[in-house]
Amino acid sequence: MAEQKFISELFLENNQFILVGLTGRTGSGCTTTANILESKEVCFPELNSLNNFYDGLDIRRYSIVRKFAEEHWENFYSIKVSDLISIYLLLLPTSKLDNFIHFCGINVTKKASTYLVKNGVLSKSLLKTKYINVIKQLLDHNAEIDFTDQKIQRSFIRILQLVRKFTRDLKQELNNLESGLYVSVYQSAGKSIRRIGKVDADYKIKDFIPSSVFHLPETINRVIKFIRKVKNGRAYIVIDAIRNPYEAKFFKDRYAAFHLVSINAPDEHRTRYLQKLHKFSAEQIKKIDDEESGKGESEYKHLTNPNVKKCIEISDIHLFNPKNEYDNNNVLKAQIAWYIALMQHPGLITPTSMERVMQVAYTVKLNSGCISRQVGAVVTDDDNSIKSVGWNDVAKGQIPCAMRSIDGLINDFQTETYSHYERNNENFRTKAGEFYERFKPVIQELNSFKGRNISYCFKDIHNSIDNKSNQVHTRALHAEENAFLQLVKYGGTGIVGGKLYTTASPCELCAKKAYQLGISEVIFIDPYPGITQDHIINIGTMSPKLVQFRGAIGKAYHRLYEQVIPIKDELDYMLK
Structure with missing residues (x-):
């Protein structure tokens, strides 16, 4: 029994508290992922339901994690960032809410607040006396909330339930006022909070308050503390969804148990989903993508604007979410089983070959002397045997930037x-x-x-x-280009039919070189490949296949796959 207790304590930290932050472009599946994690019961798919998504040893790996995930499943509590932004909106006086909605819209002709009250959305039930103090305390980070008070706990739980319903109703009615208005309102509200710590239609012309960058994550953090207090420390929590890299850094710095997980859907699937289900036009989708990739115009845009592109770049785990069949989430569920099992019990299985090679690319990128962005690349044969590595940097003999x-x-x-x-x-x-x-x-x-x-x-x-x-x-060679040149510089076997791994996504020039070298697959992390796919890759008879990376990377690679103690020792202790 003593040995079993010892083993339990070794894994206690993993089992007690898990914090997952989701990120991804609008329509990629963050909310779907959060809903799966929130489910009290999840039926993880059999291998024959995954259309050969796994092959080789990955089939056995999945069988192991699937069994463990089903036996040890605990549902997550979902903190939706949109719900917390709703609280900031709810506390606005009616006139200011009107101004903000009209500021975000293009052709909103109706008085927004009157319309929302008429349709029952702006219910005052959230602002009753017994709730208002708790709501204000949540946003006032200098206020101490006594989460041990049973009345406050009941109020807090009720507030979160009411806000969830309010957000759902508001989304529908805003989009009834104007197609896509919900996205615009919540994106702008997020930027306003990060700039001045509150929602205001005039936020763009107001002085930037640096501490406001962390106002929203600090509010989320107060909710996390409340949940942990109510659950006596044992809690699985998912944040849906993180859009700003500084918010991700906030949680990375505070919680060892935090994992930033990016959800990535193929462009054509995501576009079709947004057009069919949300009636977004091509122009609206482009506007959303520009906003989320950090292209929005603002004096402090790198701090205050959404930048999903950067969030994906710094993610710990990348999940691939094909959306060609709207109700089929089997591939997504299978990956959720894989990584939640590893969060609960690190070292349960070994990494995939895709993870192993990309981890090398991720490591070598740190050699880069580029001051804009460090990128790593690896060239392998068709069996993922590494033939060369490269990173973006100046030619040998020159001084890095x-x-x-x-x-x-x-x-x-x-x-x-x-x-x-x-x-x-x-x-x-x-x-x-x-x-x-x-x-x-x-x-x-x-x-x-x-x-x-x-x-x-x-x-x-x-x-x-x-x-x-x-x-x-630019002074530097690209990482992919450098990896190709190492093959020529030092000699080596041919790589026709081989693979190129890159921590970014290949530009048009590097894609052409990969094509000419006979690369069969280009595995990339960054899902913003510009015109590479449409102009360079999808043409001719021997074009490389672009493959979105899926798996754990960086520190998460070690945290999830490194055994706490050797498996043999763990089993021996359990038997004793």
Whole structure:
């Protein structure tokens, strides 16, 4: 019995508390995933229901995790970010709510609040005296909430139930006012909260309050603490859905048990789903995608705007969600069984070959000296045997951008570090000097910048001279390109029929090179491949297949697949 207790305690942390944050583009399946996790009973699919989604040893791996997941399943409590944004909206005076809805719409002609009251959406039941204090305390992060108080617990649970219904009704009625208005209202509300800590139609012209970036995740965190208190510490919680990378970082920094999970659906499936079920036009879908990829215009857009593209990039686990059959979630359920079982019991199975190779690409990307984005790539044969690796960086013998500095460019004139063009072109040096002058007071005033190497991007400065966005002037080779060149540089076997793994997605130039080399599959993480698929890949008779990566990556790879103790020892202790 003592040995069994010892084993139980070793795995106790995993079994006691799991926190999952979902991210993904609108229509990819975050809400579907949250609903599955919320279910008290889940029937995980048999292998014959997965249309050969798993093959080889992955068939045995799935059989093991499926059995474990069914035996140890506990439903998650779902915190929907949209529900919490609803609370911010509910606390607005009617006139301000009207202004905000009209600000978000294009052709909203009716008075929004009158319409919503008439249709029973703006019910005041949430704002009754017994609820209002708890609601205000939730958003006031300086207020202490006594979650041990039974009355507050009952009120809190009732509030969350009422808000869930309110969000559902509001979504329908906003879209009745104008197609797609719900998405616009909640996206803008999120940006407003991150900028000024509340919802306001004039948020774009108000001064940015830096602490507001974490206002929404801190509200979510207060709900998490409440749930853990009510559940006596044992709780499985899913956040649906995280749209901003700084919000993801907030939870990564606070909870060892946190996993950011991206849900990725093929473009054509997701588009068809949004058009058929939500009646979105192609223009509306493009607008949503632009907003979610961080392209929205704002002075502090990298902090306040949604950036699902970046969230997917930093995700711990990537799930593939084919949506070609609307009610068929078997593939998604199978992956949920896989990773929830590993969260509960790390090391239950070994990684897939796809995970193993992508983990190498993920690791080698850290060698990159690019100051914009680090990318890793691996070339394998058709059996996933690694033949070369690469990362985006300057040619061997040159100094990486991260190791050069703007003050060195202006003052040092080192011939091995800075090019003849950088040292002598008058227009370039004028632009570089302007960048340097802007940074000097920042370096002097902020302690966090003291002693820092202030790097600069040659391409950005060069492009600013003639106001063009030209990718030709980058100093670095792409990761995929570098991996290809290693095969030539050091020799090796042919890779016709082999695979290319990349932590991003291949640009048109690298896709053409993969095509020419006879690569059969390009496995990528970033689901924003531009025109690569439509223009380069889907043509000809020997085109590579683009495959969305699925699996655990980075720290999660080790956290999920590294055994707490060797399986043999675990079984021995249990038998004793």
